[in-house]
Amino acid sequence: MSEKTPFELTVEDPTLATATDFSTGSKVLLVTFGGFAGGVGIPPFEFFRMASDLGVCKIFVRDLAQAAYHRSLPGIGRGVDGIVEFVKRQAAEHDIERTVVLGNSGGGYASLLFGALLESDVAYAFSPVTFIGPVARALHRDRRAPKLFWRAALSRCAKPSYYDLKNVLGKHGRNTRFHIYYCPNGPWGRLDSLHATRMADLPNVELHSVEEGGHYLVKILRDRGTLAKILRDSLLP
Numbered sequence: 001m002s003e004k005t006p007f008e009l010t011v012e013d014p015t016l017a018t019a020t021d022f023s024t025g026s027k028v029l030l031v032t033f034g035g036f037a038g039g040v041g042i043p044p045f046e047f048f049r050m051a052s053d054l055g056v057c058k059i060f061v062r063d064l065a066q067a068a069y070h071r072s073l074p075g076i077g078r079g080v081d082g083i084v085e086f087v088k089r090q091a092a093e094h095d096i097e098r099t100v101v102l103g104n105s106g107g108g109y110a111s112l113l114f115g116a117l118l119e120s121d122v123a124y125a126f127s128p129v130t131f132i133g134p135v136a137r138a139l140h141r142d143r144r145a146p147k148l149f150w151r152a153a154l155s156r157c158a159k160p161s162y163y164d165l166k167n168v169l170g171k172h173g174r175n176t177r178f179h180i181y182y183c184p185n186g187p188w189g190r191l192d193s194l195h196a197t198r199m200a201d202l203p204n205v206e207l208h209s210v211e212e213g214g215h216y217l218v219k220i221l222r223d224r225g226t227l228a229k230i231l232r233d234s235l236l237p
Helices: 006-011 044-052 079-093 106-117 134-139 146-153 165-171 189-197 214-224 226-235
Strands: 018-021 028-033 057-061 098-104 122-126 177-182 205-209
Touching: 006 018, 006 044, 028 044, 028 079, 028 106, 028 226, 044 057, 044 226, 057 079, 079 106, 098 106, 098 226, 106 122, 106 165, 106 177, 122 214, 122 226, 134 146, 177 189, 177 214, 189 214, 214 226
Parallel strands: 028 057, 028 098, 098 122, 122 177, 177 205
Antiparallel strands: 018 057
């Protein structure tokens, strides 16, 4: 295996909120959001090696505050709007013409949210959360990671209008294609199906049901070669 690039080494540093790589000079940008635990569902080095082979520019954002991206991140900005401005500024400085956004689990929530607000070309979300508000979570008995979502709700820069992604995607990203992958089976199958299928009636959302892998279906997609194909087809259309 070849040596890791400076970008990949930065991605693997858990103390950093972002890593960027515009060294290829490509006009295509992949923006990846870490899950609420910081990862992307598979080893970061392995994931970004797939992207590196395609020669595109890359931004990786990690939620160091563990507040569903609703708190300030060092080197980026305040909350969701600060992250949007950061990515837009980076894209403008490097004359980016096509943007693809991707995330897994909590990063799937971020992928859909920022994909819409950035008006990206495509957004991929694997096992995403599509609502984070305390009332909706209680109503649907989603008791996962309660401290994280309360940190988001209590943040001074939180935007309640961004809590329900069905509303966000109904107002933003009208030209963005959203792809949601979910597994109806496994311990979290009910919740993953709920979060995914409630988005089905939005005209620019496409659902992909995967029968294996549970909440960590991204590993199944990697093993089947599907993840690599998704990256290739979306980044090099």
